[in-house]
Every structure is written in structure tokens, then in C-alpha cells.
Amino acid sequence: xxxxxxxxxxxxxxxxxxxxxxxxxxxxxxxxxxxxxxxxxxxxxxxxxxxxxxxxxxxxxxxxxxxxxxxxxxxxx
Amino acid sequence: xxxxxxxxxxxxxxxxxxxxxxxxxxxxxxxxxxxxxxxxxxxxxxxxxxxxxxxxxxxxxxxxxxxxxxxxxxxxxxxxxxxxxxxxxxxxxxxxxxxxxxxxxxxxxxxxxxxxxxxxxxxxxxxxxxxxxxxxxxxxxxxxxxxxxxxxxxxxxxxxxxxxxxxxxxxxxxxxxxxxxxxxxxxxxxxxxxxxxxxxxxxxxxxxxxxxxxxxxxxxxxxxxxxxxxxxxxxxxxxxxxxxxxxxxxxxxxxxxxxxxxxxxxxxxxxxxxxxxxxxxxxxxxxxxxxxxxxxxxxxxxxxxxxxxxxxxxxxxxxxxxxxxxxxxxxxxxxxxxxxxxxxxxxxxxxxxxxxxxxxxxxxxxxxxxxxxxxxxxxxxxxxxxxxxxxxxxxxxxxxxxxxxxxxxxxxxxxxxxxxxxxxxxxxxxxxxxxxxxxxxxxxxxxxxxxxxxxxxxxxxxxxxxxxxxxxxxxxxxxxxxxxxxxxxxxxxx
Numbered sequence: 175x176x177x178x179x180x181x182x183x184x185x186x187x188x189x190x191x192x193x194x195x196x197x198x199x200x201x202x203x204x205x206x207x208x209x210x211x212x213x214x215x216x217x218x219x220x221x222x223x224x225x226x227x228x229x230x231x232x233x234x235x236x237x238x239x240x241x242x243x244x245x246x247x248x249x250x251x
Numbered sequence: 252x253x254x255x256x257x258x259x260x261x262x263x264x265x266x267x268x269x270x271x272x273x274x275x276x277x278x279x280x281x282x283x284x285x286x287x288x289x290x291x292x293x294x295x296x297x298x299x300x301x302x303x304x305x306x307x308x309x310x311x312x313x314x315x316x317x318x319x320x321x322x323x324x325x326x327x328x329x330x331x332x333x334x335x336x337x338x339x340x341x342x343x344x345x346x347x348x349x350x351x352x353x354x355x356x357x358x359x360x361x362x363x364x365x366x367x368x369x370x371x372x373x374x375x376x377x378x379x380x381x382x383x384x385x386x387x388x389x390x391x392x393x394x395x396x397x398x399x400x401x402x403x404x405x406x407x408x409x410x411x412x413x414x415x416x417x418x419x420x421x422x423x424x425x426x427x428x429x430x431x432x433x434x435x436x437x438x439x440x441x442x443x444x445x446x447x448x449x450x451x452x453x454x455x456x457x458x459x460x461x462x463x464x465x466x467x468x469x470x471x472x473x474x475x476x477x478x479x480x481x482x483x484x485x486x487x488x489x490x491x492x493x494x495x496x497x498x499x500x501x502x503x504x505x506x507x508x509x510x511x512x513x514x515x516x517x518x519x520x521x522x523x524x525x526x527x528x529x530x531x532x533x534x535x536x537x538x539x540x541x542x543x544x545x546x547x548x549x550x551x552x553x554x555x556x557x558x559x560x561x562x563x564x565x566x567x568x569x570x571x572x573x574x575x576x577x578x579x580x581x582x583x584x585x586x587x588x589x590x591x592x593x594x595x596x597x598x599x600x601x602x603x604x605x606x607x608x609x610x611x612x613x614x615x616x617x618x619x620x621x622x623x624x625x626x627x628x629x630x631x632x633x634x635x636x637x638x639x640x641x642x643x644x645x646x647x648x649x650x651x652x653x654x655x656x657x658x659x660x661x662x663x664x665x666x667x668x669x670x671x672x673x674x675x676x677x678x679x680x681x682x683x684x685x686x687x688x689x690x691x692x693x694x695x696x697x698x699x700x701x702x703x704x705x706x707x708x709x710x711x712x713x714x715x716x717x718x719x720x721x722x723x724x725x726x727x728x729x730x731x732x733x734x735x736x737x738x739x740x741x742x743x744x745x
């Protein structure tokens with residue numbers, strides 16, 4: 175659970191809160207899903223490096239599993 | 252007993268005694284609720300992979316897929332592979348769960364939207380726990396009935412009595428810790444059926460010689476699983492994946508974000524690999540038991556395979572592993588459900604200043620109620636696959652406001668409620684009108700997404716400080732907690 179230390183916090187826009195500066199986010203740890211609706215403005219490979227590489231690799235695994243499933247049904251045919 | 256050898260009975264008793272002793276030993280290290288639910292967020296990559304694999308791998312999955320593949324062929328794999336296209340998204344979602352730094356998914360709904368949604372989600376989670384317990388008991392009963400010939404209803408009552416007894420005896424918390432071992436056993440023994448089965452039917456060439464070529468098709472073209480149906484299962488699976496109550500722990504208990512990513516994503520890829528084995532087991536069963544089971548009884552084939560193919564000793568080990576999974580999983584769900592109600596609902600909103608003994612009594616009453624509910628599910632649900640479909644469809648509706656809350660800052664509590672109620676109403680109406688399951692899913696999801704957008708835009712946004720709090724967490728990677736203090740936020744243990 176998250177608690178506030180003080181009742182007063184910074185006021186932000188109702189629709190899109192400003193992104194707090196984060197060194198790690200700027201170096202590749204930004205999250206595609208969280209920024210989905212403003213990717214047109216924020217996207218760069220450097221900023222979303224971990225998400226992009228891992229996501230593409232994961233789809234490669236999906237392709238490999240589908241190929242394995244298909245190959246197993248062909249053995250002995 | 253029911254055709255079991257003495258060796259099988261000895262193995263069953265020894266296994267159950269062994270896991271209980273191990274569980275009791277391991278559970279001594281669990282000191283508090285954060286440790287119990289989240290492992291103090293200290294898990295490394297390998298443990299995260301193991302956790303994601305074993306918490307999501309149960310005997311009823313193997314039974315459901317093998318049963319479906321027995322009847323409709325390799326396409327039955329989609330009852331579990333519906334999540335294969337969601338799995339890459341686990342890579343993207345797990346750091347979100349980790350950065351939220353919440354203990355339960357109810358915390359998400361309370362912090363991002365409102366208390367009422369937190370309460371609503373807690374009740375939904377209780378329903379899911381009952382559904383899962385019921386499905387697990389049903390799956391175990393079907394398999395053991397297939398092996399021993401004892402009536403399914405009798406086994407449902409028997410295994411329920413067993414896990415409740417374990418709980419009363421104090422072994423309840425202990426067995427939670429043994430899920431890992433049992434998950435591994437289930438996987439090993441699931442694959443163990445394949446060589447025995449192939450040997451019995453003359454290998455893969457024997458399989459092809461005796462089955463229609465359509466049975467080997469992965470492209471679900473059968474009446475039961477059309478391409479449209481599979482597509483909707485995949486979409487519903489992806490939408491609902493975020494809202495499953497145990498995923499906050501499965502995806503968010505790693506020490507680092509990378510541990511969470513690798514654990515959740517690749518633990519599930521291993522499970523997808525296992526699913527190929529379950530489907531292949533179903534195909535072998537289609538040769539071994541031609542016409543022996545119909546649509547209603549097809550889930551008995553997994554147990555029948557064990558009985559026919561495995562030697563004495565291994566049959567007992569398989570039964571012990573299945574019973575062990577029932578005890579561990581149901582005990583865990585019973586504890587989690589009871590704790591969720593007592594701590595997050597009863598203590599928080601109904602009786603904040605009661606004594607421990609009072610909360611313990613409430614917890615026991617809730618445990619009993621959850622057990623009765625799960626028994627009813629187990630006794631009256633038509634099949635494991637039906638239970639899986641009920642789960643996928645209902646959890647997707649809860650996933651809609653969760654996705655909206657993460658992606659869209661303008662989404663608010665009114666929109667979330669409208670989405671839940673409207674989506675459920677459309678789903679029920681479509682069901683009453685006897686639309687196909689795929690159309691039920693499509694209609695209810697479209698209405699849910701439309702309502703969360705329209706109603707949110709028509710009503711006041713969430714307070715700015717609430718949004719600031721939530722999105723600051725999502726934009727603060729693990730390791731930069733100093734930024735949270737700078738933003739005047741602190742993360743409490745519970």
C-alpha cells in the first residue's frame with residue numbers, strides 16, 4: 175500500500191501527469207505500455223530499449239514454439 | 252483400493268508425509284504477510300521462472316487439454332495455448348506490476364480508482380478463488396476416478412476433506428511452500444506418459460496410421476474450436492491476464508525488474524512447451540481408447556492413460572502429486588481468500604478495532620464458506636474446460652478497467668464501474684440469447700472498452716494527486732526509490 179507523507183502533493187494536469195525525470199528510464203527502462211498513448215512524442219529506441227528487445231525476442235520464442243508444435247504433428251506422417 | 256497396488260499406496264502416503272514435513276520446515280522462514288505473499292520481493296531469476304511455471308501449472312490443465320485433444324485432435328491445445336500470444340506481453344507487463352509496489356491487485360483498484368472498486372475487486376477475487384479451488388478439485392477427481400474407478404463425487408468430497416483436515420491440523424501454511432516440488436512432479440509425470448504411450452501404439456508412425464489427418468491440425472477448424480473462437484480466447488486471455496489476483500505476486504515479487512520480466516515471461520514459455528506434451532498425450536489416448544469416451548466424459552482419459560501405461564509405483568506417485576497439488580493450491584487459495592476478506596474488507600470497513608481471536612473466528616468462517624463454494628463449483632461444473640472458459644470470460648471483463656487505468660490517465664472510477672457492469676450485463680444477455688461463446692466475448696469486451704472511455708470522458712477525472720501518486724510509481728524504476736521520497740511518497744510494507 176502506498177501512503178502519502180503529506181496531504182499536499184504537486185498538482186498536475188487532470189489528463190496526462192508529467193513524467194518524473196528518471197535516469198534509468200532515459201537509459202532504456204521506459205515502459206511501452208505505460209506510455210502507449212504518447213509514444214508518438216516519446217518513442218526512441220534508446221529510451222525503450224529493454225522493452226523493445228525483450229518483446230521481439232519473446233515473439234521469436236512464440237514462433238519457435240508454434241513451429242515445434244507443428245513439427246511434432248509431422249513426425250511419422 | 253480401487254485397483255491400486257500396495258506399492259502405489261505406500262508411495263502416496265510417503266509422498267504426502269514428505270511434502271508436509273518439507274513444507275513445515277520451509278514455512279518457518281515466513282515471518283509476515285509481505286514475506287508470505289511477496290517473498291519480501293527478493294526472488295532471483297531462476298526462482299521467478301520456477302514460481303511462474305509452477306503456480307500456473309496444475310493437473311487440471313493437463314487433464315483439460317488431453318481430454319480436448321482426445322476428441323478434437325491437436326487443436327485442443329488452444330484451450331491452454333490461448334495465452335501463447337499473450338506471453339510476450341508478460342515481458343512488458345511485469346515491470347509495471349513490480350513498479351506499482353502493491354501487495355494485492357485490490358490495492359491497485361483502490362489506489363488508482365476508488366475504495367469501492369477495491370472492495371468490488373476483493374469480492375471478485377473471492378469468487379475466482381472458489382472457481383479455481385473447484386476446478387482443481389474437479390480435475391483431481393476426474394483423474395483419480397479414471398485411475399481407480401471410484402465415483403467422481405466421492406473423490407470430490409474426499410480430497411476436499413483432506414485439504415480442510417490439513418488446514419485444521421496446521422499443515423495448511425506449510426503445504427503452500429511445496430507447490431514448487433509438486434509442479435515439477437506434475438510436469439515430469441505428464442511427459443512420462445508420452446514414451447509409454449508411443450511404445451504402446453507403435454510410435455509416431457502408428458499414431459498417424461490410426462488417426463485421421465485432421466486430428467493433427469493445429470489450425471482449429473473444428474466445430475468446437477473455430478478460428479474465430481480461438482481468436483477471441485486469445486484476446487480475452489490477453490485482456491484478462493492483468494486482473495488475475497495471484498499475478499501481482501507472480502510478476503512482482505522479483506528483486507529486480509529484469510528478474511520479474513524473465514521469470515514471468517520465460518516461466519510461462521516453459522508451460523507452453525508442456526502444453527504440447529499434454530495435447531500429444533490426448534492424441535495417443537485417441538488411439539488407445541477409440542470411442543471409449545464421449546464429449547462429457549473425455550477428461551477421464553488422462554487418468555485412464557496413467558492407469559494403463561504407468562507401472563505400479565509411478566501410478567501412486569502421480570496420484571500423490573495430484574492430491575498434493577490439490578492440498579497445496581486449495582489451502583493457499585483458502586488462506587488468501589480468507590485473509591483478503593478478513594484484512595481488506597472486514598477489518599478495514601466493518602470492525603476495525605476487534606481482537607485477534609475475533610478475526611481468527613471470522614477467518615475460519617470465511618474459509619468454511621469458500622470451501623463450500625468451491626465444493627459446489629466442483630460438483631456442478633460440467634467440465635474442467637468449461638470452468639476454464641468461465642474464468643477466461645469473467646476475468647477479461649475485470650481486465651478492461653485495469654488496462655485502461657494503466658494506459659489512460661483520464662480513466663476514472665465511474666468509467667471503470669460502468670465498464671464492469673455494462674460488460675457483465677451484455678455478457679449475460681448474450682448468454683441468455685444463446686450466442687456462441689466467441690460472440691459473447693466479443694460483444695462484452697467491446698461494450699466494456701466503449702463504456703470505460705465514454706463514461707470516463709463524461710464524468711470528472713480522478714483527483715490530480717491520486718493520478719500523480721500512481722503514475723509517479725509507474726515511472727520510478729526499481730533502484731530509484733529515492734525519486735519516490737522526492738515526490739513525497741513512501742512505500743509501506745503492507
